[in-house]
Amino acid sequence: MMKKIRYSIITLSTIIMLYNTGCQKQLDIKPHDTVESDQALKTSKDVQGVLIGAYTAAGLRNLYGGRLQATTDFLADDGDFSYFGTFSEYTELNDKKITINNAFVEGVWDDGYNAIGVCNTVLANLNLVDEANKKRVEGEAKFLRGMTYFDLARAFGRAWNDTNGSPATNLAVPLVLTPTTTIPGIQKVKRNTVAEIYAQAIADLTTAETNLEVGKSVYASSSAASAVLARIYLTQEKFDLAEAEATKIIDAGDFTLVKNFTEEFQKPAQATHVFNSTEDIFAIQISNQSGFNALNEVYASSDFSGRGETYINQQHLDRYEPGDDRANEFTDDPFTTKFNNTFGNVITIRLAEIYLIRAEARVRKATPNLIGAAADINMVRNRAKLGNTTAVTKDALFAAVKKERRVELPFEGFRLGDLKRYTESTHSIDGDGNPVQTFQWNSPKLIFPIPKRERDANPNLTQNEGYQ
Template identity: 70%
Template structure:
């Protein structure tokens, strides 16, 4: 059967969730369909499927680490060199992605798998306890909205590259497909349409969830909205969303930068820090942190294949404590716990979003932007920024984002927002071929297996 998983309910996940202790409530037969009238009968059933949505989102193909690492490998311009055996990473780092790249295909499948499970939850809200309905809907829409935004960024052109009203992104699917015979051949929606859908989902989540939670929260929804508005250059809106989070007092920076990346004497389950707004909860039972796999040394369960280059070390200002997040002068130490949570959103990013928005909005708040930058600099043991103009403040934000958020999945999308050039590199870390921010090679191809299954999915420029 052709690969059409992006349109099919994650039967395996639901079965796994209910296999221990819930078989009496849910009897899934080995068929190609799941009739919701049979499978879902109670509020508890639907809430269980919602847990399945978190499980789907936390798989390594997407927020378990590979979405972050794949986009960073594609955006990298020489901070690191990869000497591993995953040809998929080599393709990404060289900017020579093939249509069969398994990490790109994995992102597509994991993304639509998550969306499919969320759609199942949303289609069965009538079964949910009325006192829980808004929360369940909000959590499902948060996950769906965040995934749609990230799929649009990965598989579509950047918002500032041409016209988002005509550039194609990914298909919008809002209803569950419960049988193979019911699959529709869908077309790709535009970048603008996918962003609008993501915003709608996230706004509902923001208005119906608590400000803080181990799972989806109002703050997490506001954070992704802030990312979207910053991408769209709606700076006042981005500032508003970031301020909601900061002003809530529900989150606080940990005292030391290294405290955010919890490394124990041996790999073990950890809990969110005060800084974590949304994180994938990893344990030895649920899976592993894919960022540990690709970036950590073998001493910390990594594959020891991604080496830091001199360019990385030269980037840091003298005295910046964040440079200490390396070990043996070769590997980043951010992900030295194989079972640490994968942090998707943290407070430091929100301060930097607000700083950039304050500096660039039509009526800039330059002192406020500097204050936000200094919050991050002080934690890194640096003095106040000397920047006072919009241009200098933007340069200061760019530095802080690279020093603070490196290897966390931001580089590719930052260089597109800033219209910067990246490079492929040779084995010594030297720049080889330049790739402008709007190069077609910095957009993921639509996976071949998806196009084989659905010829209506047009391919991106530069790929066959």
């Protein structure tokens, strides 16, 4: 956790630099290994400024700036794409042979706890926030913290449905809810269980859902919190709750699917910023002056500022039915064009996913709503210029949902969670795309290792099975 603490200290130092209205000569500045909160944060404006910093932290390239999504998709991939790049980190993930020094995995951990640390600083200073903004500030910080904890738990811990132990015994990541502001204050924390991390994520997101407004915003909203809660409940197989959360978003009517699928992603390049579409529930805001779209880096061709190293295989292209507009997201090379805009926002939650969450929940709940599930599937299919699903039975509709997720949401960071929820297998491939080794959904090789540097700094962090 050493780097997390370093980031926390840097954050507080930055607060002093940005918000201290007084001036000091350079010779008057004394070195410190501690920053008192009453020096760094004095007003409501100060705390709200740190909250903006929490969004920046969440949007860093190794977290929701794209690498969290890419690293998990590379690990789950079964040959839909091939990577011929120079990043050994992606090669390790694609081969299911992650080392404990993998810099991208380490980056997910570091940036995740950096974001959590900034949120903790905001929440520890809510007493400074004026009453008009206090609930909103709390809600936004808890949204970011809850979403991050959920995703870290899925990446570094066993799946909720993993029968090798249980959520109450399987370890995820450390639960840290208070800011660390001094070097002596560094805690040698242990990993908490999957159940404990999920419970905290649900508590945070429930508060966010209550405190924030429903509807569109470039910041966290009640609708965004409902969406992540729907993801969690779907993962926990609490299908009635997942359906209810998805329905809150859909019935509010604040979001609509864009008319043409390509409009959601192939937005024209702009000099500064691309605004959210009618479909975007939450997105990391990227511009040419801030942020970094790591999905553009790894997936786009060199013609659109990408590295041009991730080729889409015929296996994936064959998943699209004739006439499916989503098949137009690929070039002849072939690359996906979803992330061609260098400064396009990284969309983390969009309405099409919510329809598919509700469809799956309606199919899998104790008393299925098959007509409703089909209607939700058709919303997504019809936008892709396809006819209604022909599935009518529970099994057929479940298969239809799974297929739609693979053609609607590829390369957006969903595959690893889906694979584990569906208890499916994956495999590594050779340079020609041929299967090499099969990995069952609950293989320890489909879980990130705890980074070596973190364990060197904190021996209380136990390692995941299969890693040293």
